Amino acid sequence: MNYAVLLPKIFNHPLTYKSKINNSxxxxxxxxxxxxxxxEVGVIWDSLQKTSKKxxxxxxxxxxxxxxxNKNLIKxxxxxxxxxxxxxxxxxxxxxxxxxxxxxxxxxxKEIINNKKKHYSLNSMQKNALxxxxxxxxxxxxxVLQGVTxxxxxxVYFERIKKLIKENKQVLVLFPEIFLTNQFKTRFLDFFGFExxxxxxxxxxxxKRRIWQGIxxxxxxxxxxxxxxLLLPFKNLGLIIVDEEHDPSYKQEDGIIYNAxxxxxxxxxxxxxxxxxxxxxxxxxxxxxxxxxxxxxTLIKKRFNDYPLPESKVINxxxxxxxxxxxxxxxxxxxxxxxKKKNQVLFFLNRRGYSPFLICKECGFKxxxxxxxxxxxxxxxxxxxxCHHCGHKIKKKNKCKKEKKDCVFSMxxxxxxxxxxxxxxxxxxxxxxxFSSDYxxxxxxxxxxxxxxxxxxxxxxxxTQMISKGFNFPKLNCIVVVDADFSGKGYDLRTTEKNIxxxxxxxxxxxxxxxxxxxxxxxxxxTQQTLNDxxxxxxxxxxxxxxxxxxxxxLPPFRRLIxxxxxxxxxxxxxxxxxxxxxxxxxxTNLEVLGPVDSPIYKxxxxxxxxxxxxxxxxxxxxxIIAKTLNNLKISSKIxxxxxxxPINFA
Numbered sequence: 001m002n003y004a005v006l007l008p009k010i011f012n013h014p015l016t017y018k019s020k021i022n023n024s025x026x027x028x029x030x031x032x033x034x035x036x037x038x039x040e041v042g043v044i045w046d047s048l049q050k051t052s053k054k055x056x057x058x059x060x061x062x063x064x065x066x067x068x069x070n071k072n073l074i075k076x077x078x079x080x081x082x083x084x085x086x087x088x089x090x091x092x093x094x095x096x097x098x099x100x101x102x103x104x105x106x107x108x109x110k111e112i113i114n115n116k117k118k119h120y121s122l123n124s125m126q127k128n129a130l131x132x133x134x135x136x137x138x139x140x141x142x143x144v145l146q147g148v149t150x151x152x153x154x155x156v157y158f159e160r161i162k163k164l165i166k167e168n169k170q171v172l173v174l175f176p177e178i179f180l181t182n183q184f185k186t187r188f189l190d191f192f193g194f195e196x197x198x199x200x201x202x203x204x205x206x207x208k209r210r211i212w213q214g215i216x217x218x219x220x221x222x223x224x225x226x227x228x229x230l231l232l233p234f235k236n237l238g239l240i241i242v243d244e245e246h247d248p249s250y251k252q253e254d255g256i257i258y259n260a261x262x263x264x265x266x267x268x269x270x271x272x273x274x275x276x277x278x279x280x281x282x283x284x285x286x287x288x289x290x291x292x293x294x295x296x297x298t299l300i301k302k303r304f305n306d307y308p309l310p311e312s313k314v315i316n317x318x319x320x321x322x323x324x325x326x327x328x329x330x331x332x333x334x335x336x337x338x339x340k341k342k343n344q345v346l347f348f349l350n351r352r353g354y355s356p357f358l359i360c361k362e363c364g365f366k367x368x369x370x371x372x373x374x375x376x377x378x379x380x381x382x383x384x385x386x387c388h389h390c391g392h393k394i395k396k397k398n399k400c401k402k403e404k405k406d407c408v409f410s411m412x413x414x415x416x417x418x419x420x421x422x423x424x425x426x427x428x429x430x431x432x433x434x435f436s437s438d439y440x441x442x443x444x445x446x447x448x449x450x451x452x453x454x455x456x457x458x459x460x461x462x463x464t465q466m467i468s469k470g471f472n473f474p475k476l477n478c479i480v481v482v483d484a485d486f487s488g489k490g491y492d493l494r495t496t497e498k499n500i501x502x503x504x505x506x507x508x509x510x511x512x513x514x515x516x517x518x519x520x521x522x523x524x525x526x527t528q529q530t531l532n533d534x535x536x537x538x539x540x541x542x543x544x545x546x547x548x549x550x551x552x553x554x555l556p557p558f559r560r561l562i563x564x565x566x567x568x569x570x571x572x573x574x575x576x577x578x579x580x581x582x583x584x585x586x587x588x589t590n591l592e593v594l595g596p597v598d599s600p601i602y603k604x605x606x607x608x609x610x611x612x613x614x615x616x617x618x619x620x621x622x623x624x625i626i627a628k629t630l631n632n633l634k635i636s637s638k639i640x641x642x643x644x645x646x647p648i649n650f651a
Contacts, residue, residue, distance in 0.1 A: 002057065004049060005033055005042040008093035012081065012631075014045040017060045025060065028068035030096065030103060032061040041100050043069050043092060046078075065103040067216045069095070069233055076270040077231075080263060085562075085627045085643045086256045094256070095231040101205065108214045117193035120155050125300050129156045132298040133276060134163075138238065140269050144245075144277045144290055147300030148309060148537075149508020153278050156300075157241050158191045160276070165192075165221045169238025173224040174264055176247035178202060179437075179446060180469060181224050188224065199225035199232065227252050227260035230267055240268045244469060245277035245286060246501050248494070251648040259646055281504050281539045284497055284546055285557040291547075303512070310479070310510040310517040312535040316526045325422050326414040331480045331520050332426060338478040339430065339459060343514075346461045347419055348468075348506060349482040352388065352438055354380035354417035360407035363400050373603035379438070380417050390605045419482060420462045427460060435463035468506040477517040479510045484521040484531065492650045493555060500534055500542055507534075554615065556646065560622055562614040563644040565599060567607040570638075577639035578610040584633060589625050591616050601651045607640070 001022045004014035017033050019025060029044040039061060077095065081088040096102060122130065133143050133156070147153045161171045175181050178200045188196045197211045197220045214220035218235035225232075227250065242250075242264050250260040261277070268275035277286060277295070289295040303309065315328050327347070335345045357375035359366050367376040369387035376385035376394065384393050400407045411418065416434055423432050433449060452458045456475050461467065481503065492498075503521075511517025521531060533542040551558050564581060568574040578596035585593055592615040599609040616622035623645060635641065 002048060003060065004045040004047055005031060005060065006045040006092055007033070007035060007040050007042045007089055008096060008098045009040075009089045010087050011089035012087045013049055014047065014088075015042075016049055016055075016057055018057045019060050025063065026068070028070060028074060029063050030065050030067065030069065032064050032100070034058050034061065041096065041098065041103075043074075043096065046071070046074050064100060067103070067213070067233075070235070072270050073231075073233055076267055079266060079270065080258070082627070083266070083623055084256065084258045084263075084645050085623050085630070086258070090256055091231065094228055095233060097208075102209055102212055104209065106206075106209050106213055108210060108217070108219050118190040120158075120191060122155065122159065123152070123304060125302060126152050126156050126304070129153075129298045129300055130159050132296075133157075133160055136274060136296055138274060140272045141274050141296060142265055142268070142277065142289070142294070143274065143296040143298060144279065144282060144286060145298050145300075146279050146282060148303055149280050149505065150303040150307065150309075150512045151300040152304035153300065154187065154243075155191070155304075157243075157276055157278060158188075161222065161239065161241070162192065164238040167238065168218075168221075168236065170215070170218065170221050170234050170236050171223070171239045171241070172229060172232070172234065172237065172264075173222070173241040173243060174229060174250075174260060175224065175226060176244050176249035176260075177466075177469060178226050179466070180243075181226060182446065183450065183471065184224060188222070192222065194222075196222040196224045199223055199229040201226070201228060227258075230260055230263055234271070237271045237273050239273055240264050240275040241278065242275065243278045244505075245279045246281060246283040247469070248498055248648050253649060257642070257644045259648070262646065280508060281501050282543070283501075284494075284543060284550065287543045288547060288557045305513075307511060307513065307515060308517075309537060310477075310507050310519045312507070313518060313520045314526050314531065314535065315520060315522045317522055317524045318526075325426075326419055326482050327422060327426070327480065328522060331522060334518065334520060335460075335478055335480060338518075339427070342456065342475070343477040344453070344456065344459060344461065344473060344475045345478045345480065346463055346467065346476055346509065347423065347480045347482055348463055349414065349416050349419055350465045350502070351413070351415040351483075352379075352436060352464060353377040353386065353415040354421075355411035355415055356413045358385070358396060358409040359412055360398070360400060361410050362402040362408060365398055365401065365407055367394065367396065367398070371603070371606045373601055377415065378411070380421070389601070414482070416462050416464055423460060423462065430459040431457060432460040432462065433458050435461050435467045437464070437466055465502060468502055468509065471509060472512060473509060474513045476509055477511050477514045479506060479519040481506070481519065481521045481523075484523040485525075493550075494648060496542075497546060500539060503534055504539060558618070560616045560618050560645075561647055562616070562622060562626060563647045563650075564612040564614065564626075565642040565644065566596070566610045566612070566639050567604070567642065568639045569607060571602075571608040571610075573636070573638045574608040574610040577636060578612055581630075581633065581641075582612055585612075585614070585626065585629055588629050591622060591625065599651065 002016050002018050005017045006014040025044050027044050027046050032039050033042050077091045080091050145153055181198050216233040242261050245261050252258050290297045338345055355378045357366050358378050367385050369392050371390045378385050386393050398407045453473050507519045566574050566578040582593050594613040596610045596612050599611045
């Protein structure tokens, strides 16, 4: 008897194998099969390929575990593949890996219950929100829980999770960043009395094996994780939570490109379970689905315990004389007042390093990355220039074209290191720390800074975007945005949307346990409508305006965009390849194809990049046509194709 076996490799279809015994295997069984001279792990799939009789069909070696991949997950992988124009085998790899070690039996410890768990009481708004979420039942539905920052949305969905765990159901909670899973672990422990299983790309092989087997055997009930947790083999899934659903980090930009929020909705639909999207300001796609009554909507308008949102203040940098500093005197004086009262202050700037680039005063030389079409960022603490795309590092040294000596560099624009340097001069007696991915690369460093913040050992924080996401700092009551840019200029159509969500999240870090807090926006564009909408706490007005603009310009969420990036070692090969692909698509379809043009970052990791943008109706028809077209193309070995369905980043 023949069986279809999908291997976790770059295949879009299963291979055919046989078994000497009829009906010895069923769909979802995990088996070992010969492949070339090696033995590989695969899964019995649901669709047998037509095979020529002349082909020698090899035999399945054995079943390697009693655990099976359920049919819903197989169905989901098939759909995932079509929607994202990605090989089924590589998606399966995200689920089972490609090593048999994952299936070696491991002891799965029982959840240790902590009797010292904290007691939380819901206020009336939280209770109403919980009732609203639960009324849609246990079948598939999409419900958006929107609440101002600090309103206690997390405790609401915690209560819902608790009920489902009592019913022996499994729950998946997604976070946009790996570091948030570790940060939230303590909150889960305090509420539930046991630690959730944490799943992301950096967990150890041993933990991966323990968690994977615990999930497929229904012994682990609560999983929190990053994007990759979507492909875990749940046995009895009851609910999916997507926290910070608006966060662009849910988009996987490397390898298989997909949006984890959208794929989570598809997984919930396949499993026929509810999904809750949690947000303070919804993404434009989510907002549009709320308006069209496709998604249920629950709103919490006030903060927990009625603490007010921070007061907003705009400082017009055009009217302020700032010499040798990034921070206005007015902002410094306000910060001093808060520090005197033992409050913490955050200075926010979404630029890593010391300066975005250096420029020679004499000859104008700027250090560029040899692999990417960008300038190198100067990091003063380590005294090196770094490319934040490919990791290239060099020392800041160059022979001046006008002078016989080395270049004399000036800094262009401040980064967080420059702000830190300035603050140490202004506040010499205060403990000041940077909160950025460059300085929190290790788990111990991350845990220490959290403890120091919570115990009020740190007076001033200097942070990048990382600090805006989900953190709860009790004594943080003043935030200074060093450079508030809401212009929306550049190559990314979502820039303005991302900015209003970022600064809304950021403002929510302040005043969570205080009746007096403030966020200060330093800007050279104080009259921007987006900034004004944010200050008066009217994000809906912005969302409406942005939605109308997108509709008038045939942009998402009213049209589907699919990007095809053609990369090659030479610019000529890249552009020629893109032209040929465009011609083929236009000949075979009625799709609108824009380009080819150079990508804004036209060189990345030594490859030149040319971009095509396909615009279509909002259905999966376009993906099927494009996939078929690309599969039939004879593509030169000189070029590489990357397909990005529903792009978030247009670089």
